[in-house]
Amino acid sequence: MAQPRDFGFGEEQEMLKDAARRFMDDKAPLLALRKAAKGTEDPYLGDERTGFYDQEAWREMVELGWTALAVPEEAGGVGMSLVTAVAVAEEVGRAAMPTPLTSTLQTTYVLKHAGTAAATEWLQKIAEGQSATLAIQGQEDALQWDSATVTADGDQLNGTAWYVQDLQKVDFLVVAARSGVDLKLYAIDKSAAGIELGYDRIVDLTRDQGRVTFSGASATCISDDGLAALAAAEPALLTLVAADIAGGCEWLLQTTAEYAKVRTQFDRPIGFFQAVKHPIVNMMIEIDQTRSLAYNAACAYDTDPDTAHRAAHLAKSSASDTAEFCANRATQLHGGIGFTWEHDVQIYHKRQIHSQQLFGDGIWHREKAAAYL
């Protein structure tokens, strides 16, 4: 099946992307983050992360329709393409915005591929403005889609889900749980009885993460074949993170290039020196590859499903390497100042290295892509 040459990115997507950029600029999430972190004795303390999150911004995004943009129309959503979601995710990454938007979009895709009437009911909650995240990983070998150690006995969940993104911010969870030999998917309100939340102390200041321990919590089964639903949603999950990285690394590129124009040493702006100039150009080259691969992967998911997995693995493989490289070069080329707490480069740096590993790094995804070559 042929893909549209413009990735399916038309005027509608362009307007939405511009609006998202303006919105996130206006919110100045990093200023808010620093304000919230000020006075915090230990800014790494997980429980403090709630303060970093602008609840009002979420409500505004709900009104703008962004949070439900991937929810099918029959479930009350906007029913737009992954390319559209990727365009917004890129802006989230550029702003390094603490928001459960990406997790909610990812959960949307898992619910869509679960494809049951029960799943549709939870999609409707997203359409109504709720946020959600995936609680699908176990503690060990957690990148495997079947790593979950939560068990299901009927609709009762027991055990702990690990590395749950945006846990402090979301309303409900989609949980992977073992039921005999099967891996099933369940949905459950975060505030339900029988759930204990634990927050991780993570490197990335713009996200929060945690553990969810279930003790006989009563959940709704949304899929008897969880692995199939996760596998089908996988290209969307990966591509959204790749787009976030492309946006964040573009910020690092532009910020580093600006710094190289104003920082003077040896009587010249340091960007004059090729030892500085060339690595900045290399950042741009890596970003452009990642960005093109992310849009290609989104378009493949939307219009050319046979190639969607290969394209998504290549996009995340590229994105993970780009995240590492750009974070590394941006800090190095900023010199001492980029290494300080005060400079925003560190915030972006840490977001990129979190994103690099999120759902698997370059080595992981090249191994997955190899199966398609």
Place this chain on the structure above:
Amino acid sequence: MAKAVETTEQREFREYCAAWLEENRPPPTAMPLPQAAYEVMTEDHRSYLVDWQAKCYEAGLIATDVDKAYGGHGHDGFQVIASTEVRRAGVPYFINWIGLGMTAPTLLQHGTEEQKQTYLPPIFSGEDIWCQGFSEPGAGSDLAGLQTSAVKDGDNWIVNGSKVWTSLGHFARYMLLLARTDKNDKYNGITYFMGPMEADGVTVKPIHKMTGESGFNEVFLENVVVPDHMRIDEVGTGWKVAMSTLTSERGAGMGVGAIASSESPFAAIEQLIELAKRTRRNGRTAWEDPAIRDRLVKLYEKTEGSSQNFRRARMNALNGGAMRIPLQGKLTGSEIGQELHHLSLSILGSASSLYVGDPNAEENGRWALGYMNTYTGTISGGSSEIQRNILGERVLGLPKTK
């Protein structure tokens, strides 16, 4: 912005191109063609390739979008389709790649009406082969340091000096010639000419490469007479015009035909993966070695990334500025090619030592030969280092290294 869906006319033209190429694919030459158009040395290869180019021109695959007054076919937006199909078909390259890729865009942008009518049609047909006279022994990366002089003498210019790395110089009727018309102004003292290669005082001497092949030359110019009507643009504007030529060479200009590559951008990596799948290493195939496989997939990823870059480059809303992606084309393409060929040597292991002509060499030594030839890409047309300067300065606004 590129249209999401092809129009009926575009689809019909694409189908026409594909069908024509399939029907008219030329039989292989008696001796295999060199790997790239800039290595063509023999008369047999020259005449074979000129015939092929002429046929493609007549069929409308070359100069597709150029005005009929200049020998073109007068379409709009069809060249990209024709060039894509030419690459996809895996047919021989077009020998007149300098004429098509550099002279034609330069003349279309800077030439007089008469120059365009006179010089363009034989470029498209391959009748007039062109070479490029930019680099000199003392002017490589610092191209504006060129010393070849042109002195006005009535209606003529008298040119003295020498050029180097002149691909196709031995076949060329004309040279894109940069000469100094003012010794006191480095950048505004350069003028752009069309140099007649058959004129008295022109000596072409082949240079041999590390591969043992030739294909490029030194060109000595001794009191060569160039009529003033063969000057392109105004006196002293040669640097500006040269920059537009180089923009075309680096893949950012308006194309008039698929030029340097006759293969799909994926051909090399796919062939290398095939090689890895049939080559033994440590008791299994090289493809089954995870370290080798990781590097292969990384190169596949980069190849796909570059290919998708071309797609994104056409979209103003997503390309980050008109020149940002196009100016990366030559740099990334040549570096991926080099890395890929270097990896081929690791995959072949001991057998990588066997060169062209050795009866036991894999694919007659194409990987070792190709490896060495990748340096053509990373050095010529502005080295990778110069490309990074240009990208940093023009796209990111970093201070000029000059």
